[in-house]
Amino acid sequence: MVTRVMLLPLILAALGLQAVDGETVTFLGHISRNKDDYPSFVSCPTGYFGIRCACSNDSDVCDGAYFDSNGGCTAFNTLNKPGIRAQVTCESLGSVINTVSVASTSKGWSNNPVASCPSGSHLIDCNFHYPWIQFETNRIFNINSDAQNGQCSLDRTCAHGGGCRVYAFCIFFA
Secondary structure, eight states, X not given: OEEOOOXXXXXXXXXXXXXXXXXXXXXXXXXXXXXXXXXXXXXXXXTOEEEEEEESSOGGGEEEEEEOTTSOEEEEEOTTOOOOOEEEEEEOOTTEEEXXXXXXXXXXXXXXXXXXXXXXXXXXXXXXXXTTGGGOSSOOEEEXXXXXXXXXXXXXXXXXXXXXXXXXXXXXXX
């Protein structure tokens, strides 16, 4: 299970911006195969950008979900579970010029991952992917979202397998 805080309303208010019409819509990806680490993918339609990427099912059946650099949302099934769907919440916002997803590490995994937004961008969402989460006794991870510094981290280490990754989903405004 992953807990988080929605950052977009806070960031928009701090920058004096608001959504064009405030419309948010949610889309679900296909159901993944019932195999470990099988993905489900979904993206926002033209004119919208993602503000939240998650697994649609109970987090107990999910290894995590994250935005890719194109704003697509990918979620991963966990071991011995029936399959999951990626779920993306999208919002229309006319002043967005670019989004980027930054992984805590470009290769491999880390026990204490931290992901940071590039200079000039603003943190929108933090995500988490841990392929070995099924081996954790306590599967509850809290993602720390530091909007001021544009960083994402976890409240504890990923102790099993090769570790995990944290993703910072960042936005540039016009």
